[in-house]
Amino acid sequence: MSTDLLPNAGNDLLRIHKAITRALDVSLQNSQGTDLAEGHQQGFVTYVRALTILLHSHHAGEDELSFPFWRTRLPAGPFDELSEQHRQIVLCLNQVERWLEGVQAPWQAGAQSELHHTLTDLWTLWQTHIALEEATIGPENSRQYLTPAENEQLSRQLAEHGQTHAQPSELVMPFIVYNLSGADRAEYVKLLPPVMLQQLIPFAWRAAWAPMMPFLLAE
């Protein structure tokens, strides 16, 4: 079997990083310059809130599951530095959350500029962080240092951890799915329970995530 077809927890890492990177891009673009149309402001607040929740839960999965496991395989790996980067990102997220709590749609012209400034700092921290993280626990090292069974187990544990911690699910799970496209989305949804894909996201949860649609990729 080609090694590309074997379970690889590093590929899951790249995929979730892609969803977060796209969401950061979209949040940066929409907090820049001219103000958002009033009709989209509340959806934008919901979208950025989902991004902050996802970042917290993604870091928690790494701090609680990935890094402790990887330390046993790469004892000299930069895990203290990666965790410190998480703490720096959390400081930025706290500022984003304060902005989200304080703003009310419709907001005054220019109210987004403070958010944009913080998101710009967050973007820089995020790029530095994922470069180091992907070089440490990305696909290459996952293939080299973990067996296929260990990759599969780590993937499953992280997926379950994410689904438990990224709350409310009705906001964050569709947020991840629709910040991915094509093959990335097809691979990501394989880790979700069928009921979530077939019933919850398209129907029961739709009203919760629909306001974010202007900022998501098409269904």
Ligand SMILES: [Fe+2]
């Ligand atoms: Fe991380």
Ligand SMILES: [Fe+2]
């Ligand atoms: Fe990460």
